Amino acid sequence: MAMVRLPTRMSDGKANLHRGCIGAGIDIATGYTLTAVWKNTIVTEHPDTGNPVSGVEIPQWSRLLKIASGAYEMTNLGYQGIDLVLDKERGPLLLELNARPGLNIQIANREGLQARLDKIEAYTGPLDTIAERVAFARGNFASRAIS
Numbered sequence: 001m002a003m004v005r006l007p008t009r010m011s012d013g014k015a016n017l018h019r020g021c022i023g024a025g026i027d028i029a030t031g032y033t034l035t036a037v038w039k040n041t042i043v044t045e046h047p048d049t050g051n052p053v054s055g056v057e058i059p060q061w062s063r064l065l066k067i068a069s070g071a072y073e074m075t076n077l078g079y080q081g082i083d084l085v086l087d088k089e090r091g092p093l094l095l096e097l098n099a100r101p102g103l104n105i106q107i108a109n110r111e112g113l114q115a116r117l118d119k120i121e122a123y124t125g126p127l128d129t130i131a132e133r134v135a136f137a138r139g140n141f142a143s144r145a146i147s
Contacts, residue, residue, distance in 0.1 A: 001116065001141070002026035002068075003108040004033060004058060009048050017104050022046065024053050025109030029142030031061025035110045062134075063092045069133040071097055079117070081105075109143075116141055 003023050007013045010020030017023050022043065024036035036043050036053035044054050058064065068082040074097065081101025085093050106113050119140055127133050 001105045001109050002028055003105045022053055023108040027143040029138045031058040034143055037108050060092055065134045066130055067092055067094055069130045
């Protein structure tokens with residue numbers, strides 16, 4: 001699953017959900033934002049700017065997926081949270097890896113994580129390379145692919 005966190009005045013410019021930032025799910029296949037949640041409420045616009053928060057294309061989505069998928073080689077953890085940032089000049093950067101990431105990502109994606117975990121466990125093909133893992137995620141976890 002993927003989510004973008006958008007700071008607000010309420011969150012004091014911080015990207016922490018518990019402080020009042022917006023969390024918007026991201027379609028793995030396309031890199032477009034899905035549902036956005038702010039303070040337990042579904043929102044379609046940023047409360048401070050009025051800009052849309054759903055249906056927004058995440059820049060450099062393919063590169064972000066490759067970085068996130070490559071985190072497996074660093075940790076060998078099958079489940080982890082990967083925090084990335086898009087720097088205006090340097091592009092996508094890895095901020096941190098979380099062995100026990102928060103589960104609010106499920107709310108922003110309006111989808112439970114268990115169906116995805118089950119699909120991964122049932123898969124018998126190779127997922128050894130970054131390209132294989134990215135292709136598997138894009139092919140199996142598009143917003144339309146989860147039932």
